Amino acid sequence: FLPNGDSVTSLTLASGGAASTAHRTGNSNNNDGGSAGLWNITPSTAQTATPGDYSFTYVAGKLNITPMTITTTVVNQATTYGAPAATSSIVSGTINNDTVTTGIAAYSGVTPVTIEAKTAAGNYTLRADGNLSGDYAADYVLATTGNTDGQLVVNQKTVTASLIGSVSKEYDGTVAISNLLSGNYTIASGIESGDSITLNNPSNGVYDNKNATT
16 A cells, blocks of 8 residues: 555556467466466556555465356267267357367266177266366356257167078978077077177978978
8 A cells, every 4th residue: 555645546467368360288488387277367557546655565466267168969879880980079158269179988877887889788977077178278168058968879780690501391282481490590690700690490490492302
């Protein structure tokens, strides 16, 4: 405070962080060893009603830029077992043409599920996890509400089964077969590496015609 009822009538304050394009990181005017969000405020040219009576020294202050809140809508995805699903989202609320993306996690109910080539066939919820990336990701934080989940559908993969060996029956005027064994089948194509499957009802089938052959 100044004596005799005097006061500072004006003071110039300057900070690179005051610009609408200022970011929380990469600050050329940051004096805090890279502390995210902190910019110097430099005071100068203090004025009083009696300028000849005072001289001033100045101490820099700090401007704290807090992250801007954004929301995201996760895009629905579909894939087939054996092919990993792609994930993406639409981010709302960024400024200055900043590009920010968020990580996306999958859930079955409340249980986390790893998105990979062998994610089991079924329906899953896709949800933004708040792990932001991009040149200016530190400028933003994902809202805790207002985000929209997506859905991931993993479809069953089609496999091809072939008959092997020989099967015979007494002529009965039909093409039906009812005496097939598991050894009469093989899965010809479509199985993913490392997987093993068997047919759940291999006893029935059909001939290509009903006539007896010799």
